[in-house]
Structures are given as C-alpha cells and as structure tokens.
Amino acid sequence: MNRQNRYVVEAHAYTQRSKKLEWNRLDLVRRATLDLAAEEIDRHQILGEIAEVGVFQGDFAVDLNRVFPHRKFFLFDTFSGFHQNDIEKEQKRGFSDGKQDFSQTSVDLVKGRLLFPHQAQFRPGYFPQTALGLENENFCFVSLDTDLYDPIIEGLRFFYPRLSPGGFIFVHDFHNDQYPGVRAAVEEYALENPISYLPIPDIGGSVVIRKPMG
Numbered sequence: 579m580n581r582q583n584r585y586v587v588e589a590h591a592y593t594q595r596s597k598k599l600e601w602n603r604l605d606l607v608r609r610a611t612l613d614l615a616a617e618e619i620d621r622h623q624i625l626g627e628i629a630e631v632g633v634f635q636g637d638f639a640v641d642l643n644r645v646f647p648h649r650k651f652f653l654f655d656t657f658s659g660f661h662q663n664d665i666e667k668e669q670k671r672g673f674s675d676g677k678q679d680f681s682q683t684s685v686d687l688v689k690g691r692l693l694f695p696h697q698a699q700f701r702p703g704y705f706p707q708t709a710l711g712l713e714n715e716n717f718c719f720v721s722l723d724t725d726l727y728d729p730i731i732e733g734l735r736f737f738y739p740r741l742s743p744g745g746f747i748f749v750h751d752f753h754n755d756q757y758p759g760v761r762a763a764v765e766e767y768a769l770e771n772p773i774s775y776l777p778i779p780d781i782g783g784s785v786v787i788r789k790p791m792g
C-alpha cells in the first residue's frame with residue numbers, strides 16, 4: 579500500500595465512525611496545512627491575491643475563501659470537466675486515461691457555497707487561456723488541482739513568476755498513482771526553475787512550494 583492509499587484508508591475509517599462527511603471531502607491535513615500557510619502569509623503581510631485552478635464543486639475553494647476573506651479570489655475551471663486537448667496529451671504520454679467525470683458543477687453552485695462571494699472572480703473555460711489579461715496580477719497563495727499534466731505545468735509557468743516572496747503554491751495529487759502526470763509536471767518545472775517542494779500527507783499526497791522570502 580503506498581502512502582496515499584494508507585491515508586485514504588484511515589480517512590475512510592474515520593468517516594465511517596463519524597458518519598458525517600464523505601471520506602474524500604474530509605481532508606483534515608490539507609485544511610490544517612492551508613490554515614498554517616494562511617497564518618504565515620498574514621503574519622508576514624505577504625501581498626497578492628489567491629487562486630485555484632481546478633475547482634470542481636468548490637470543496638477546497640470554500641476553505642481558501644474562508645482563510646483569505648480580504649483577498650481577491652480567482653477561480654479557474656472549465657466547469658464541465660477535463661478538456662479534450664488535455665485528455666489527448668495525457669493519453670499520448672501514458673499518464674492517465676482522463677476518464678474521471680467532473681461535469682457535475684457550475685459557477686452558481688460554487689458561488690453559493692462561498693462565505694465571501696464578493697471576492698470571487700470566476701474564470702470559466704480552458705486554462706491557461708482563461709488566465710489571459712491577468713499577467714499583471716500578483717499572488718500570495720495558489721492551489722493547483724487539475725489532476726492532469728498539462729494544466730499543472732501551465733499553472734506553474736503562469737503562477738510561480740507572479741508569486742510574491744513568501745507565497746505558497748499547493749499542488750494536489752503529486753503522490754496520487756492515478757495521476758502520474760502531476761508529479762511529472764512538478765519535477766519537470768523544478769528541473770528548469772529554482773523551486774523546492776515539501777510533500778505533505780494529505781489524501782491527494784500534495785506538495786507545497788514556497789517562494790523564498792527574498
């Protein structure tokens with residue numbers, strides 16, 4: 579059993595006992611790590627907005643918006659599931675079949691869940707095209723959770739140069755054997771750019787990238 583699966587099993591067992599939440603929505607490690615990163619960002623008064631690429635129904639977006647109530651929040655998703663361009667590249671490189679269905683969502687559904695919806699700037703459509711026009715923005719926190727190689731590496735290429743010193747990028751699914759393209763994208767970006775990352779034992783097996791304080 580790999581690390582990711584061990585945590586999945588533990589979280590599932592916990593949820594069976596608590597009978598409250600679906601196991602995949604209960605990711606206490608991911609949420610607690612986010613809370614601590616947000617504290618760091620606030621304590622050091624790190625400037626910039628926040629963003630998530632890969633929102634689906636907004637489970638993590640709700641937490642991002644909760645811990646950063648005073649920051650503009652850019653939400654990127656097709657809101658209709660994986661894009662055919664990405665699926666084709668994914669299959670060609672033998673990463674995943676791209677068959678998981680993420681179509682059951684909408685901008686209104688996610689907006690209705692946010693505590694501070696006035697901060698939300700939805701960018702529906704195909705990322706990175708939906709980032710056009712945001713070249714002059716700066717970010718203190720970004721969540722990349724698109725599962726597939728192409729939008730992960732494009733996300734790193736777009737956001738890392740615009741990340742404030744001391745800011746964070748969380749990349750979900752780095753240790754998820756179902757989506758090996760995520761790890762490939764991070765490792766490829768790290769070969770070409772001076773980034774380092776810390777694995778965390780959340781359900782997706784995320785890695786946390788932090789830009790040096792400068």
Ligand SMILES: C[S@@+](CC[C@H](N)C(=O)[O-])C[C@H]1O[C@@H](n2cnc3c(N)ncnc32)[C@H](O)[C@@H]1O
Nearest residue numbers: 632633634637638655656659680705723724729
């Ligand atoms: C695993 S789900 C996101 C889960 C969400 N972050 C959460 O915590 O519940 C992945 C999402 O990425 C989106 N996605 C993948 N590739 C994309 C792309 N190139 N452009 C926009 N959205 C994309 C999919 O539509 C899907 O909703």
